[in-house]
Amino acid sequence: MLFNSIEFLVFYPIVFFLYWKFFAVKIRPRALFIIAASYIFYGWWDYRFLSLIIISTLIDYSIGTQLAKTENPRTRKSWLLLSLFSNLGILGFFKYYNFFVASWEELFSSFGISWDPLFLNVALPVGISFYTFQTLSYTIDVYRKKIPPCEDIFQFAAYVCFFPQLVAGPIERASHLLPQFALPARVKRWEIRIGLKQMLWGFFKKIVIADSCAPIVNQIFQSPDSYSSGMLIAGSILFAFQIYGDFSGYSDIAIGTSRLLGFKLMDNFNYPYFSRSIPEFWRRWHISLSTWFRDYLYIPLGGSRGTFVNRVRNVFIVFLVSGLWHGANWTFVFWGLIHALLFMPGLLLRVRMFKSSIFRAPTSEHWFLKTSSVIITFAIVCIAWIFFRASSISEAWTYLSNIPINWKTNSISGIPGYISGIIILFILTEFISRRQRYPVFYSMPNQWGRSLAYSVTVIFILVALYLNDEQTFIYFQF
Template sequence: MFFNSLSFAVFLPIVFVLYWFVFNKSKASQNAVLIVASYYFYSCWDWRFLFLLVFSTFLDYYTGLRIEKGTTEKGRKFWFWLSITVNLGFLGVFKYYNFFASSLSEALNAIGLSTSPLLLNVVLPVGISFYTFHGLSYVIDIYLKRIKAETNFVDYSLFVSYFPLLVAGPIERATHLLPQVKIKRHFDFEKAKEGVYQFLWGLVKKVVIADTCATYANAIFDYYPNMNSLSLILGAVYFAFQIYGDFSGYSDMALGMSKLFGIDLLRNFNYPYFSRDIAEFWRRWHISLSSWFRDYLYIPLGGSSGGMGMKIRNTFIIFLVSGFWHGANWTFIAWGLINAVYFLPLLLLKKNRTNMETVVLTRDWHSVRVVGSILSTFLLSCLAWIFFRANSIQQALRYIQRIFTEQHFVSQFLKNERYNYELLFLIGAFVIVEWNSRTKVEPISGNYSGLKLVLCLAAILALGTFSDYKEFIYFQF
């Protein structure tokens, strides 16, 4: 059940009505509605994996209680490492086993040892990377005595499986979400209106921008040996906007619909393509994951407290692990490594925290340099996205090679294209809207909100109706 599907358009209003008008007498009844809705939502993907979600939830709930009640450090460590091992074990088996088995087999074959790996024929449970990280942060925080263990199983279950964020985040923290599910919510019309605006803008990003760009990005990447330099450059740009519109669109829809239920989720994107360097980009892109790795991996490794050697080591570990989190393919590891290399000069020059405020342009030469920094950062991101999108590192390298060797900059016709290069004007209009709204959560609210709402709905109906792409990219992670 996708957020942009007709079935979800029926599901969400039903849950909304039950939540606010039928089972609204207490926090317990509100949470019961949301937990039942969440489990139903997840079972629509594959009901068999619902048991895995419930087991993972119970494991972390129970081990959290045992860690808190532990009277000896040895006992606390036992339950802590049990939870960590089982959670990462499930993630490893479903997501990474075939990758490691195939990579080991290829390495052995390369040195003359013929092997045939035993691969698992299993489907990756949707959202496993996200709800596993919810549970891991909860258990770690209890072990480090940052929070108390939750005693109400329904409340904790809702924290893990809350359907707006269940399959693609944002990655929530118990310190932020649990206090909200432990109190009765009261309907706030203004908050609900904000939620509708944010949800609709997320839907625009998905069906108008991401899905339209996907038509071209897929065609160019699938047939890149026949594409000239201009088409290959456009393919990388289209994919950059596809993945941004797709993932930030999902996050906006998740945050927007959650406001309908009186619950605030962590912001996941903050206009990342207006960043002036890679460090700023990663403070604005997939914020919940970046901050998760910072708090639970980078800082425990020593963070920035040691010498430059330690800082460089920890930075590369963070980016490589972030790449590997996205998928079991060397292309994702290469993508993480490239971003680490991008980050390195800023770290060495101690400029990784230079651009902390929202960008402002004025009519002077400084603004020209700022625009140049934004464009160069975007182009570097596009180059890295080629590895993220490619099926193999070899394909990514050949794609990049052809950009510089097939020096033909003429328009090429794509047999499945509908809008020709009008798509560039659509992207341009989207960038202008986002630029003018970069200090806001979403562009619809404010002056002329009614007109903007009508225009968004018209764009969704006009372009979304013909979309061939329903699934969100990050569902595979």
């Protein structure tokens, strides 16, 4: 079920009413109700893949229980390895089997060896990367004795399948979200207002920004040879706003809908396109994933400790795995490699990953230096996004090579004026609102001013719904 669908507009009000009318303050019934609502939400897409969520839930709940029963290091490590093998095995089978088989087939063919492998003809389960990492974080934290194991299987199941963030995050830690299921739901009026504002802004990002950019981006990336350099540059910029509006919009809706039910999710985006360096970008972009890799992969590998070679190795492993997490295609691996390379200057300066800059942001507060660093960082991110969006590495190189070739025809007349205007309006709104989660216009002291801001946003959304086709969320495929 999509957030931007008619089904969800019917589903959520019903869930909201029943939740607060009958279940909110009763812990066990509330967990059961959330499980039922979440399974309906996910099963609306394909009920058969609910079995994977149930299997993952049972495995990690059982392993967490077993970890609490023993202090033997070898036994505890065996249980942890079983969790890793089971969860990553399911993820690898459904997401990466065809990818690796096709890669091996291509490798054998290059040596003249004929091989007719067996490929899977099955859809990728929506959100499998998200809920797999969420359950893994629980098992690892129990193993590390950072949290106690959950004693109630229904609370744990509700944590795993909580529908607002089930299929595209944020990837919640058990230490943050799971305890909220053990307390009666409470929500204050001001929290409801914040949740509704964040939901409204999330729908604006998705429907007005992302869905308006999507058709143009698709056309340009399908045949980059046919477009001028100006259009190719515009295409990469529009994709940057498409994926940001799409993914951060989903996160905003997820956080808002959760807040209306009395749950608080972590912030997943913090205005990343105003970053002044690549490391700052990663502190602001998909925060739940970047911190997951920091805590469960980068630091266990040694982090910034050890020799320079070890630090380089750790950075490359994190970003290559991060790239592969996004999809079963070498383009995502190459995208991760690009960002890993962008960390090398920082390693040479012996700065710590995720906490300091590579191309170190100017210490001066002069507006020109700050603006220049933002523009340069955004340009680098847009170049990397080309590999993320392209269907193959060769297609990405074709896209990039056509920019200087077609420089004499640098027109961007193919971009509708209203889309350019919306993007500029969006940038300005985000800039002046960058210290809060939604536009400052939603917080004006004057009631008429707030009402006007809400009305304009709704009008934009309705017009975009009329002009654009319904688009699925990009990160559903991950």
